Amino acid sequence: MWRGAMLHDIGKIGVPDSILHKPGPLTEEEWEIMRCHTTYAYELLSPIAYLRPAIDIPYCHHEKWDGTGYPRGLRGEQIPLAARIFALVDVWDALINDRPYRKAWSREQAYQYICEQKGKHFDPNLVDLFLSIAAPDLAKAAERQVAGEDEAQ
Ligand SMILES: [Fe+2]
Numbered sequence: 131m132w133r134g135a136m137l138h139d140i141g142k143i144g145v146p147d148s149i150l151h152k153p154g155p156l157t158e159e160e161w162e163i164m165r166c167h168t169t170y171a172y173e174l175l176s177p178i179a180y181l182r183p184a185i186d187i188p189y190c191h192h193e194k195w196d197g198t199g200y201p202r203g204l205r206g207e208q209i210p211l212a213a214r215i216f217a218l219v220d221v222w223d224a225l226i227n228d229r230p231y232r233k234a235w236s237r238e239q240a241y242q243y244i245c246e247q248k249g250k251h252f253d254p255n256l257v258d259l260f261l262s263i264a265a266p267d268l269a270k271a272a273e274r275q276v277a278g279e280d281e282a283q
Contacts, residue, residue, distance in 0.1 A: 134187030
């Protein structure tokens, strides 16, 4: 898992710098090239025996629970568990940090987004657990709110 996480975007070495470092939004054609980084990772890592067990994250970290991800459009538990966990970590990290093309979101906004993507982008069974670790204060506040709403009914 650690090796896979460290190597998750290794396939980007096959993507031109003009796309990787482009300050503005990518065109559809550029996105198509960018999406190849997972397949490049597979091609790069699979011949290396000791890295083969680490391939799930580099190859599958852009798959989505609902089957709309890439490169293979896997859905649900077809997506290796390590990649489902890593997808949460990767998106959370991307949202709460500045990117060349956008400022960091607040933790509250990122929390909300991850919740909205439960069962769409992310494994619904992992979202609550992930958020309880990544943002325990927000998860507890959300729990209290739900409990309060239940009592009010
Ligand atoms: Fe990636």
